[in-house]
Amino acid sequence: MKIWLLAGCLLFCTMKVSAQDTDSTHAGYVPVLSGGIGYIENINGGTPTLEPAIVPVALVPLGSHVLGEARGEFVGSFQRRDGNGDYTGQVFSSLDYAQIDWLANTHAILVAGKYITPFGLYDERFVPIWIATFQSTPLTYGIGTRTTGFSVGGQARGVVTQTNHYSVQYAVYYSAHSNASQFQSARTTGFDTSVYLPTHRLEVGTSYQRFLDQKQINSEAAYFSWQPPQVPLNFKGEYDHSYYGQGYWLEAAYMLSQVPVANAFFKNVELAGRMEQSFPLHGGGNGVPGVNTQRPGVALNYYLRDNWRIISSYQRQFTPTRDVNIWNVGFTYRFVWPAWPGRK
Amino acid sequence: MRKRRVPYRVAVLIAVVAAGIWIGGMGLFARADESGQAAPAVQQGSRDHEQKSGEQVFMQNCSRCHKPPMTISPRTTGTVAMHMRVRAKLSREDEQALLRYLAP
Numbered sequence: 269m270k271i272w273l274l275a276g277c278l279l280f281c282t283m284k285v286s287a288q289d290t291d292s293t294h295a296g297y298v299p300v301l302s303g304g305i306g307y308i309e310n311i312n313g314g315t316p317t318l319e320p321a322i323v324p325v326a327l328v329p330l331g332s333h334v335l336g337e338a339r340g341e342f343v344g345s346f347q348r349r350d351g352n353g354d355y356t357g358q359v360f361s362s363l364d365y366a367q368i369d370w371l372a373n374t375h376a377i378l379v380a381g382k383y384i385t386p387f388g389l390y391d392e393r394f395v396p397i398w399i400a401t402f403q404s405t406p407l408t409y410g411i412g413t414r415t416t417g418f419s420v421g422g423q424a425r426g427v428v429t430q431t432n433h434y435s436v437q438y439a440v441y442y443s444a445h446s447n448a449s450q451f452q453s454a455r456t457t458g459f460d461t462s463v464y465l466p467t468h469r470l471e472v473g474t475s476y477q478r479f480l481d482q483k484q485i486n487s488e489a490a491y492f493s494w495q496p497p498q499v500p501l502n503f504k505g506e507y508d509h510s511y512y513g514q515g516y517w518l519e520a521a522y523m524l525s526q527v528p529v530a531n532a533f534f535k536n537v538e539l540a541g542r543m544e545q546s547f548p549l550h551g552g553g554n555g556v557p558g559v560n561t562q563r564p565g566v567a568l569n570y571y572l573r574d575n576w577r578i579i580s581s582y583q584r585q586f587t588p589t590r591d592v593n594i595w596n597v598g599f600t601y602r603f604v605w606p607a608w609p610g611r612k
Numbered sequence: 613m614r615k616r617r618v619p620y621r622v623a624v625l626i627a628v629v630a631a632g633i634w635i636g637g638m639g640l641f642a643r644a645d646e647s648g649q650a651a652p653a654v655q656q657g658s659r660d661h662e663q664k665s666g667e668q669v670f671m672q673n674c675s676r677c678h679k680p681p682m683t684i685s686p687r688t689t690g691t692v693a694m695h696m697r698v699r700a701k702l703s704r705e706d707e708q709a710l711l712r713y714l715a716p
Binding site: 302371373374379394398427437438439466495502 | 668672675676677678679680681682684685686687688689690691692693694695697698699701702703704705706707711714715716
Protein backbone atom coordinates (compact mmCIF):
# COMPACT_ATOMS: atom_id res chain seq x y z
CA MET A 269 0.00 0.00 0.00
CA LYS A 270 2.82 2.36 0.96
CA ILE A 271 4.55 1.81 -2.35
CA TRP A 272 1.46 2.83 -4.29
CA LEU A 273 0.99 5.90 -2.12
CA LEU A 274 4.61 6.85 -2.73
CA ALA A 275 4.23 6.17 -6.45
CA GLY A 276 1.14 8.37 -6.60
CA CYS A 277 2.94 11.22 -4.86
CA LEU A 278 5.89 10.91 -7.21
CA LEU A 279 3.59 10.84 -10.24
CA PHE A 280 1.90 14.02 -9.06
CA CYS A 281 5.17 15.76 -8.23
CA THR A 282 6.89 14.89 -11.49
CA MET A 283 3.89 16.06 -13.51
CA LYS A 284 3.89 19.34 -11.61
CA VAL A 285 7.65 19.77 -11.96
CA SER A 286 7.49 18.99 -15.68
CA ALA A 287 4.91 21.62 -16.28
CA GLN A 288 5.69 24.44 -13.90
CA ASP A 289 8.77 25.93 -15.56
CA THR A 290 7.22 26.42 -18.97
CA ASP A 291 3.74 27.57 -18.04
CA SER A 292 4.44 30.99 -19.53
CA THR A 293 5.55 29.73 -22.96
CA HIS A 294 4.26 27.64 -25.84
CA ALA A 295 7.41 25.56 -25.95
CA GLY A 296 6.87 22.05 -27.22
CA TYR A 297 8.65 18.97 -25.95
CA VAL A 298 8.28 16.50 -28.78
CA PRO A 299 11.10 14.12 -29.76
CA VAL A 300 13.35 15.76 -32.33
CA LEU A 301 15.45 14.36 -35.14
CA SER A 302 18.28 16.76 -35.79
CA GLY A 303 21.76 16.59 -37.25
CA GLY A 304 23.53 17.24 -40.48
CA ILE A 305 24.23 15.96 -43.95
CA GLY A 306 27.40 16.74 -45.83
CA TYR A 307 29.36 15.90 -48.91
CA ILE A 308 33.01 16.82 -48.95
CA GLU A 309 35.78 16.20 -51.44
CA ASN A 310 39.06 16.12 -49.60
CA ILE A 311 42.35 16.28 -51.48
CA ASN A 312 45.27 15.53 -49.20
CA GLY A 313 48.71 15.53 -50.79
CA GLY A 314 47.16 15.05 -54.22
CA THR A 315 44.99 12.09 -53.20
CA PRO A 316 41.28 12.83 -53.59
CA THR A 317 38.79 11.27 -51.18
CA LEU A 318 35.03 11.61 -51.41
CA GLU A 319 33.45 11.85 -47.98
CA PRO A 320 29.66 11.83 -47.88
CA ALA A 321 28.30 11.97 -44.33
CA ILE A 322 25.00 11.68 -42.51
CA VAL A 323 25.12 12.59 -38.83
CA PRO A 324 21.72 12.19 -37.16
CA VAL A 325 21.04 13.42 -33.64
CA ALA A 326 18.02 12.05 -31.77
CA LEU A 327 16.58 14.04 -28.87
CA VAL A 328 13.90 12.41 -26.72
CA PRO A 329 12.61 14.53 -23.83
CA LEU A 330 10.88 13.03 -20.81
CA GLY A 331 9.14 16.14 -19.57
CA SER A 332 11.23 19.27 -19.27
CA HIS A 333 13.90 17.93 -16.94
CA VAL A 334 15.13 14.71 -18.50
CA LEU A 335 16.53 14.39 -21.99
CA GLY A 336 17.78 11.33 -23.83
CA GLU A 337 20.08 12.16 -26.71
CA ALA A 338 22.21 10.23 -29.15
CA ARG A 339 24.33 11.01 -32.19
CA GLY A 340 25.37 8.56 -34.86
CA GLU A 341 27.63 8.89 -37.88
CA PHE A 342 27.52 7.32 -41.29
CA VAL A 343 30.63 8.51 -43.08
CA GLY A 344 31.85 7.28 -46.43
CA SER A 345 35.44 7.25 -47.64
CA PHE A 346 35.90 6.65 -51.35
CA GLN A 347 39.21 6.84 -53.21
CA ARG A 348 40.20 6.06 -56.78
CA ARG A 349 41.21 2.45 -57.33
CA ASP A 350 44.95 2.34 -58.18
CA GLY A 351 45.10 6.12 -58.19
CA ASN A 352 43.14 6.76 -61.39
CA GLY A 353 40.38 4.14 -61.58
CA ASP A 354 36.82 4.17 -60.32
CA TYR A 355 36.04 5.43 -56.86
CA THR A 356 35.78 2.63 -54.35
CA GLY A 357 35.56 2.52 -50.59
CA GLN A 358 33.17 1.91 -47.78
CA VAL A 359 30.81 3.56 -45.36
CA PHE A 360 31.71 3.58 -41.68
CA SER A 361 28.98 3.79 -39.08
CA SER A 362 29.44 4.63 -35.44
CA LEU A 363 27.54 5.73 -32.37
CA ASP A 364 29.12 8.97 -31.21
CA TYR A 365 27.24 9.36 -27.98
CA ALA A 366 24.13 8.08 -26.23
CA GLN A 367 23.38 9.79 -22.95
CA ILE A 368 20.67 10.64 -20.47
CA ASP A 369 20.68 14.20 -19.14
CA TRP A 370 18.95 15.13 -15.95
CA LEU A 371 18.56 18.91 -15.73
CA ALA A 372 18.49 18.76 -11.96
CA ASN A 373 18.59 22.46 -11.10
CA THR A 374 20.03 25.72 -12.32
CA HIS A 375 23.54 24.71 -11.28
CA ALA A 376 23.70 21.03 -12.14
CA ILE A 377 23.05 18.83 -15.13
CA LEU A 378 23.84 15.18 -14.51
CA VAL A 379 24.83 13.10 -17.52
CA ALA A 380 25.15 9.32 -17.73
CA GLY A 381 26.05 7.06 -20.64
CA LYS A 382 28.43 7.69 -23.51
CA TYR A 383 29.13 11.38 -23.86
CA ILE A 384 31.55 13.75 -25.58
CA THR A 385 34.66 14.14 -23.44
CA PRO A 386 34.53 17.70 -22.09
CA PHE A 387 38.13 18.62 -22.82
CA GLY A 388 39.08 21.89 -24.48
CA LEU A 389 37.00 23.85 -26.94
CA TYR A 390 37.01 21.77 -30.09
CA ASP A 391 35.73 18.31 -29.19
CA GLU A 392 32.41 19.37 -27.66
CA ARG A 393 31.54 22.27 -29.94
CA PHE A 394 33.18 22.23 -33.35
CA VAL A 395 33.34 18.61 -34.46
CA PRO A 396 29.88 18.51 -36.15
CA ILE A 397 30.24 19.02 -39.89
CA TRP A 398 27.49 21.66 -39.91
CA ILE A 399 29.36 23.78 -37.37
CA ALA A 400 33.07 23.38 -38.18
CA THR A 401 34.59 26.25 -40.16
CA PHE A 402 37.41 23.95 -41.32
CA GLN A 403 36.49 20.33 -41.87
CA SER A 404 39.87 18.99 -40.74
CA THR A 405 40.34 18.58 -36.99
CA PRO A 406 43.26 20.46 -35.40
CA LEU A 407 46.65 18.75 -35.05
CA THR A 408 46.27 18.68 -31.26
CA TYR A 409 42.77 17.16 -31.32
CA GLY A 410 44.14 13.87 -29.94
CA ILE A 411 45.28 15.52 -26.69
CA GLY A 412 42.73 14.98 -23.92
CA THR A 413 40.34 13.05 -26.15
CA ARG A 414 41.95 9.62 -26.08
CA THR A 415 40.97 7.13 -27.16
CA THR A 416 37.84 7.98 -29.13
CA GLY A 417 36.85 11.53 -28.15
CA PHE A 418 34.04 10.05 -26.08
CA SER A 419 33.73 8.78 -22.53
CA VAL A 420 31.50 6.20 -20.89
CA GLY A 421 30.43 6.98 -17.36
CA GLY A 422 29.04 9.98 -15.56
CA GLN A 423 29.40 13.71 -15.74
CA ALA A 424 28.13 16.77 -13.88
CA ARG A 425 28.07 20.11 -15.66
CA GLY A 426 26.41 23.48 -15.43
CA VAL A 427 26.77 26.97 -14.03
CA VAL A 428 28.53 27.66 -10.75
CA THR A 429 27.40 31.27 -10.56
CA GLN A 430 25.94 33.81 -12.94
CA THR A 431 25.35 37.57 -13.01
CA ASN A 432 24.60 39.98 -15.84
CA HIS A 433 28.33 40.52 -16.26
CA TYR A 434 29.83 37.05 -15.96
CA SER A 435 29.11 33.40 -15.56
CA VAL A 436 31.31 30.55 -14.38
CA GLN A 437 30.69 27.17 -15.97
CA TYR A 438 32.05 23.74 -15.13
CA ALA A 439 32.11 20.07 -16.06
CA VAL A 440 33.55 17.18 -14.04
CA TYR A 441 33.52 13.60 -15.24
CA TYR A 442 34.68 10.05 -14.74
CA SER A 443 34.93 7.55 -17.55
CA ALA A 444 35.29 3.81 -17.18
CA HIS A 445 37.38 1.58 -19.42
CA SER A 446 35.09 -0.10 -21.92
CA ASN A 447 35.62 -2.44 -24.84
CA ALA A 448 31.92 -2.91 -25.59
CA SER A 449 31.01 -2.46 -29.23
CA GLN A 450 30.23 1.21 -30.01
CA PHE A 451 30.99 2.06 -26.39
CA GLN A 452 34.77 1.94 -26.36
CA SER A 453 36.38 4.32 -23.92
CA ALA A 454 39.39 4.74 -21.69
CA ARG A 455 39.45 5.13 -17.93
CA THR A 456 39.87 8.84 -17.36
CA THR A 457 38.78 11.59 -15.05
CA GLY A 458 38.96 15.34 -15.39
CA PHE A 459 37.29 18.69 -15.35
CA ASP A 460 36.67 21.73 -17.49
CA THR A 461 35.89 25.23 -16.27
CA SER A 462 35.37 28.51 -18.04
CA VAL A 463 34.42 32.12 -17.37
CA TYR A 464 32.12 33.87 -19.83
CA LEU A 465 31.70 37.65 -20.00
CA PRO A 466 28.45 38.13 -21.96
CA THR A 467 28.77 41.88 -22.47
CA HIS A 468 32.15 41.35 -24.13
CA ARG A 469 31.20 37.94 -25.53
CA LEU A 470 34.50 36.63 -24.29
CA GLU A 471 35.03 33.18 -22.84
CA VAL A 472 38.23 31.90 -21.26
CA GLY A 473 38.55 28.35 -20.02
CA THR A 474 40.82 25.52 -19.01
CA SER A 475 40.62 21.71 -18.93
CA TYR A 476 42.47 18.99 -17.11
CA GLN A 477 42.41 15.26 -17.59
CA ARG A 478 44.10 12.34 -15.85
CA PHE A 479 44.40 9.31 -18.13
CA LEU A 480 44.15 6.24 -15.90
CA ASP A 481 44.57 3.41 -18.38
CA GLN A 482 48.02 1.88 -18.94
CA LYS A 483 50.50 4.74 -18.71
CA GLN A 484 48.91 7.34 -16.49
CA ILE A 485 49.42 10.84 -17.87
CA ASN A 486 47.99 14.32 -17.44
CA SER A 487 46.58 16.47 -20.24
CA GLU A 488 45.83 20.16 -19.97
CA ALA A 489 44.19 22.73 -22.19
CA ALA A 490 43.59 26.48 -22.13
CA TYR A 491 41.21 28.12 -24.57
CA PHE A 492 39.32 31.26 -25.44
CA SER A 493 36.42 32.27 -27.65
CA TRP A 494 35.58 35.89 -28.50
CA GLN A 495 32.86 37.40 -30.66
CA PRO A 496 33.28 41.21 -30.50
CA PRO A 497 29.73 42.63 -30.16
CA GLN A 498 30.07 45.33 -32.85
CA VAL A 499 31.89 43.33 -35.52
CA PRO A 500 30.90 40.01 -37.18
CA LEU A 501 34.18 38.42 -36.14
CA ASN A 502 34.67 35.14 -34.34
CA PHE A 503 38.00 34.42 -32.70
CA LYS A 504 38.80 31.20 -30.95
CA GLY A 505 41.88 29.29 -29.99
CA GLU A 506 43.20 26.50 -27.82
CA TYR A 507 46.52 25.37 -26.38
CA ASP A 508 46.90 21.70 -25.48
CA HIS A 509 49.63 19.88 -23.60
CA SER A 510 50.22 16.28 -22.63
CA TYR A 511 53.05 13.83 -22.06
CA TYR A 512 53.13 13.05 -25.77
CA GLY A 513 53.16 16.58 -27.14
CA GLN A 514 51.81 20.06 -27.18
CA GLY A 515 50.46 22.56 -29.65
CA TYR A 516 47.84 25.13 -30.41
CA TRP A 517 45.31 26.30 -32.96
CA LEU A 518 44.07 29.83 -33.56
CA GLU A 519 41.10 30.62 -35.76
CA ALA A 520 39.47 33.85 -36.91
CA ALA A 521 36.29 33.98 -39.00
CA TYR A 522 34.70 37.09 -40.49
CA MET A 523 31.23 37.37 -42.00
CA LEU A 524 31.52 39.88 -44.84
CA SER A 525 28.24 41.59 -43.92
CA GLN A 526 29.94 44.98 -43.69
CA VAL A 527 30.97 45.02 -47.35
CA PRO A 528 29.13 48.06 -48.79
CA VAL A 529 28.62 46.62 -52.27
CA ALA A 530 26.50 43.58 -53.20
CA ASN A 531 25.60 43.23 -49.55
CA ALA A 532 22.88 40.65 -50.22
CA PHE A 533 25.63 38.34 -51.45
CA PHE A 534 28.52 39.23 -49.17
CA LYS A 535 26.52 39.09 -45.93
CA ASN A 536 26.40 35.32 -46.41
CA VAL A 537 30.11 34.90 -47.08
CA GLU A 538 32.42 33.77 -44.30
CA LEU A 539 36.16 34.19 -44.63
CA ALA A 540 38.30 32.40 -42.10
CA GLY A 541 41.91 31.68 -41.30
CA ARG A 542 43.45 29.10 -39.00
CA MET A 543 47.01 28.56 -37.81
CA GLU A 544 48.02 25.46 -35.94
CA GLN A 545 51.23 23.87 -34.76
CA SER A 546 52.09 20.75 -32.85
CA PHE A 547 55.34 19.65 -31.22
CA PRO A 548 55.86 16.05 -30.10
CA LEU A 549 57.26 15.22 -26.68
CA HIS A 550 58.71 11.82 -25.78
CA GLY A 551 58.32 10.68 -29.38
CA GLY A 552 54.74 11.84 -29.87
CA GLY A 553 52.06 9.36 -30.88
CA ASN A 554 48.73 8.67 -29.19
CA GLY A 555 47.02 11.23 -31.39
CA VAL A 556 49.92 13.69 -31.54
CA PRO A 557 52.02 13.89 -34.75
CA GLY A 558 55.47 12.36 -34.32
CA VAL A 559 57.27 15.35 -35.88
CA ASN A 560 57.01 19.12 -35.61
CA THR A 561 54.06 20.11 -37.79
CA GLN A 562 52.69 23.47 -38.90
CA ARG A 563 49.44 23.93 -40.77
CA PRO A 564 48.24 27.40 -41.82
CA GLY A 565 45.04 27.61 -43.82
CA VAL A 566 42.15 29.69 -45.13
CA ALA A 567 38.48 28.86 -45.59
CA LEU A 568 35.71 30.44 -47.62
CA ASN A 569 32.16 29.40 -46.79
CA TYR A 570 28.91 30.62 -48.29
CA TYR A 571 25.60 30.34 -46.42
CA LEU A 572 22.80 29.68 -48.90
CA ARG A 573 20.50 29.72 -45.89
CA ASP A 574 21.17 29.52 -42.18
CA ASN A 575 21.28 25.72 -42.49
CA TRP A 576 22.79 25.25 -45.99
CA ARG A 577 26.48 25.95 -46.51
CA ILE A 578 28.89 25.63 -49.38
CA ILE A 579 32.29 25.10 -47.82
CA SER A 580 35.85 25.28 -49.08
CA SER A 581 39.22 25.43 -47.43
CA TYR A 582 42.91 25.21 -48.22
CA GLN A 583 45.62 24.30 -45.78
CA ARG A 584 49.34 23.79 -46.28
CA GLN A 585 50.92 21.29 -43.91
CA PHE A 586 54.64 21.58 -43.23
CA THR A 587 56.69 18.77 -41.71
CA PRO A 588 60.44 18.08 -41.80
CA THR A 589 59.89 15.18 -44.20
CA ARG A 590 57.08 16.31 -46.51
CA ASP A 591 54.89 19.32 -47.21
CA VAL A 592 51.37 18.73 -48.50
CA ASN A 593 48.35 20.73 -49.60
CA ILE A 594 44.99 19.89 -48.06
CA TRP A 595 41.86 20.97 -49.93
CA ASN A 596 38.26 20.56 -48.85
CA VAL A 597 35.26 21.45 -50.99
CA GLY A 598 31.64 20.50 -50.40
CA PHE A 599 28.40 21.39 -48.69
CA THR A 600 26.73 20.86 -45.34
CA TYR A 601 23.07 20.91 -44.35
CA ARG A 602 21.70 21.08 -40.82
CA PHE A 603 18.19 19.88 -40.03
CA VAL A 604 15.85 20.02 -37.02
CA TRP A 605 12.66 18.04 -37.49
CA PRO A 606 9.95 17.14 -34.99
CA ALA A 607 9.85 13.35 -34.80
CA TRP A 608 6.45 13.05 -33.17
CA PRO A 609 3.06 14.40 -34.26
CA GLY A 610 1.61 17.05 -32.00
CA ARG A 611 -1.84 16.67 -30.48
CA LYS A 612 -4.66 18.99 -31.43
CA MET B 613 9.79 -14.81 -1.78
CA ARG B 614 9.88 -11.37 -0.27
CA LYS B 615 13.19 -10.56 -1.95
CA ARG B 616 11.66 -11.22 -5.39
CA ARG B 617 9.02 -8.52 -4.96
CA VAL B 618 11.49 -5.69 -4.38
CA PRO B 619 12.71 -5.37 -8.01
CA TYR B 620 9.07 -5.47 -9.18
CA ARG B 621 8.16 -2.59 -6.92
CA VAL B 622 11.19 -0.62 -7.98
CA ALA B 623 10.28 -1.23 -11.62
CA VAL B 624 6.74 -0.03 -11.00
CA LEU B 625 8.07 3.04 -9.24
CA ILE B 626 10.40 3.88 -12.12
CA ALA B 627 7.62 3.31 -14.66
CA VAL B 628 5.22 5.57 -12.77
CA VAL B 629 7.80 8.35 -12.43
CA ALA B 630 8.69 8.08 -16.11
CA ALA B 631 4.99 8.16 -17.01
CA GLY B 632 4.54 11.27 -14.91
CA ILE B 633 7.41 13.04 -16.60
CA TRP B 634 6.15 11.93 -20.01
CA ILE B 635 2.55 13.00 -19.37
CA GLY B 636 3.78 16.36 -18.09
CA GLY B 637 5.69 16.79 -21.32
CA MET B 638 2.68 15.72 -23.44
CA GLY B 639 0.61 18.47 -21.90
CA LEU B 640 3.23 20.98 -22.84
CA PHE B 641 3.56 20.05 -26.47
CA ALA B 642 -0.20 19.82 -26.83
CA ARG B 643 -0.28 23.52 -25.95
CA ALA B 644 2.55 24.20 -28.35
CA ASP B 645 0.52 23.01 -31.33
CA GLU B 646 -2.16 25.61 -30.72
CA SER B 647 0.26 28.34 -31.66
CA GLY B 648 0.46 27.23 -35.28
CA GLN B 649 3.45 26.71 -37.55
CA ALA B 650 7.03 27.83 -37.42
CA ALA B 651 7.87 30.83 -35.27
CA PRO B 652 10.62 33.29 -36.12
CA ALA B 653 13.69 32.53 -34.10
CA VAL B 654 15.20 35.96 -34.55
CA GLN B 655 12.85 38.81 -33.73
CA GLN B 656 13.86 42.40 -34.23
CA GLY B 657 13.19 45.09 -31.64
CA SER B 658 12.07 43.08 -28.65
CA ARG B 659 9.60 45.12 -26.67
CA ASP B 660 9.74 44.01 -23.11
CA HIS B 661 12.45 42.97 -20.73
CA GLU B 662 11.66 39.26 -20.89
CA GLN B 663 11.92 39.13 -24.66
CA LYS B 664 15.03 41.26 -24.64
CA SER B 665 16.78 39.07 -22.12
CA GLY B 666 15.78 36.02 -24.15
CA GLU B 667 17.17 37.60 -27.27
CA GLN B 668 20.38 38.40 -25.43
CA VAL B 669 20.71 34.83 -24.22
CA PHE B 670 20.09 33.64 -27.76
CA MET B 671 22.61 35.93 -29.42
CA GLN B 672 25.25 35.66 -26.71
CA ASN B 673 25.22 31.90 -26.38
CA CYS B 674 24.07 30.31 -29.63
CA SER B 675 26.36 32.42 -31.81
CA ARG B 676 29.39 31.24 -29.89
CA CYS B 677 29.28 28.03 -31.90
CA HIS B 678 26.94 28.33 -34.88
CA LYS B 679 24.84 30.64 -37.01
CA PRO B 680 21.42 31.12 -35.39
CA PRO B 681 18.56 29.31 -37.15
CA MET B 682 16.06 31.51 -39.03
CA THR B 683 13.05 29.43 -38.04
CA ILE B 684 12.31 26.76 -35.52
CA SER B 685 9.04 24.91 -35.00
CA PRO B 686 7.36 25.78 -31.67
CA ARG B 687 6.76 22.06 -31.19
CA THR B 688 10.51 21.50 -30.93
CA THR B 689 11.62 24.57 -28.98
CA GLY B 690 11.46 22.97 -25.54
CA THR B 691 13.49 19.97 -26.65
CA VAL B 692 16.02 22.07 -28.55
CA ALA B 693 16.41 24.45 -25.59
CA MET B 694 17.07 21.49 -23.28
CA HIS B 695 19.70 20.18 -25.70
CA MET B 696 21.36 23.58 -25.96
CA ARG B 697 21.26 24.02 -22.20
CA VAL B 698 23.24 20.81 -21.83
CA ARG B 699 25.68 21.69 -24.63
CA ALA B 700 26.25 25.33 -23.67
CA LYS B 701 25.96 24.77 -19.91
CA LEU B 702 23.18 27.32 -19.57
CA SER B 703 21.43 28.07 -16.30
CA ARG B 704 17.73 27.30 -15.90
CA GLU B 705 17.01 31.04 -15.98
CA ASP B 706 18.72 31.34 -19.35
CA GLU B 707 16.82 28.33 -20.67
CA GLN B 708 13.52 29.88 -19.58
CA ALA B 709 14.42 33.24 -21.12
CA LEU B 710 15.29 31.42 -24.31
CA LEU B 711 11.93 29.65 -24.32
CA ARG B 712 10.02 32.88 -23.77
CA TYR B 713 11.87 34.33 -26.74
CA LEU B 714 11.57 31.35 -29.09
CA ALA B 715 8.04 30.28 -28.17
CA PRO B 716 6.39 33.19 -26.34
